[in-house]
Amino acid sequence: MLQQFYPQVPHNFRYELNKDMHLAAAHFIPDERAGVCQNVHGHTYFINVTLAGDELDETGFLINFKELKEIIHKRYDHTILNDHEEFQVDDEEPLPTTEVVAKSIWNEVDKQLAKRSNRPYCLQLIVRETPTSYVVYRPKEEDHR
Numbered sequence: 001m002l003q004q005f006y007p008q009v010p011h012n013f014r015y016e017l018n019k020d021m022h023l024a025a026a027h028f029i030p031d032e033r034a035g036v037c038q039n040v041h042g043h044t045y046f047i048n049v050t051l052a053g054d055e056l057d058e059t060g061f062l063i064n065f066k067e068l069k070e071i072i073h074k075r076y077d078h079t080i081l082n083d084h085e086e087f088q089v090d091d092e093e094p095l096p097t098t099e100v101v102a103k104s105i106w107n108e109v110d111k112q113l114a115k116r117s118n119r120p121y122c123l124q125l126i127v128r129e130t131p132t133s134y135v136v137y138r139p140k141e142e143d144h145r
Helices: 032-038 065-076 098-113
Strands: 015-027 041-053 121-130 133-137
Touching: 015 065, 041 065, 041 098, 065 098, 098 121, 098 133
Parallel strands: none
Antiparallel strands: 015 041, 041 121, 121 133
């Protein structure tokens, strides 16, 4: 696997964890401005998650890599993103563009991290849709639960 290097997030936490994963999913953007992306099509998404924190849990992890993968991969792999509640059309969330996918995955990760006694934070979430296109989502400090 070709190693990817992404923009670093400046922080003062003791520990930083990065997890890369792939997932296969389809989506469509039913808007004429989306061009050919109006049609259902799939991607092998490459996801990079950056977590940081000062405290490790009782097993010595910020979070177990396996648990982090379950939060993301289990939820979205081999699905049609438009079918997920968080990507339904309404006034709050637009359709599953790469930008919205990144924010939505971050929301799910942050929700799960907020339950942990050692409280790590997701500082950055990157979604690579194609070999030449990716989105970086960085929450504001007040966005964390």
